[in-house]
Amino acid sequence: xxxxxxxxxxxxxxxxxxxxxxxxxxxxxxxxxxxxxxxxxxxxxxxxxxxxxxxxxxxxxxxxxxxxxxxxxxxxxxxxxxxxxxxxxxxxxxxxxxxxxxxxxxxxxxxxxxxxxxxxxxxxxxxxxxxxxx
Numbered sequence: 001x002x003x004x005x006x007x008x009x010x011x012x013x014x015x016x017x018x019x020x021x022x023x024x025x026x027x028x029x030x031x032x033x034x035x036x037x038x039x040x041x042x043x044x045x046x047x048x049x050x051x052x053x054x055x056x057x058x059x060x061x062x063x064x065x066x067x068x069x070x071x072x073x074x075x076x077x078x079x080x081x082x083x084x085x086x087x088x089x090x091x092x093x094x095x096x097x098x099x100x101x102x103x104x105x106x107x108x109x110x111x112x113x114x115x116x117x118x119x120x121x122x123x124x125x126x127x128x129x130x131x132x133x134x
Contacts, residue, residue, distance in 0.1 A: 050056055062068050092098055102108050 063072070
């Protein structure tokens with residue numbers, strides 16, 4: 001847009017933007033600039049360390065899958081529900097009878113099965129990594 005066609009409103013808006021930039025520049029003390037530069041430097045170092053970590057990169061790839069995200073949502077929901085259940089329940093009485101009641105619960109059996117499957121796959125993966133020399 002040629003300068004001759006700028007309206008008074010356009011000039012007023014430009015003046016306001018210039019005044020905001022000037023105020024921001026004036027507010028930036030040496031201390032703030034040093035802290036921001038330090039934080040950015042630490043952030044770059046952290047990012048470099050994270051991207052060099054093959055295990056973390058693999059975890060991020062797995063977490064990008066829809067089924068992994070669903071598992072995380074289910075885990076978060078389960079943690080919330082468990083914390084409420086524990087808070088509302090009386091303390092366990094202890095003893096073998098109490099343990100047997102817990103063991104008979106289908107939810108307990110499903111939980112043990114889930115942990116068993118995770119343990120199985122974790123063991124297989126660790127053995128495979130060890131055999132590869134990782």
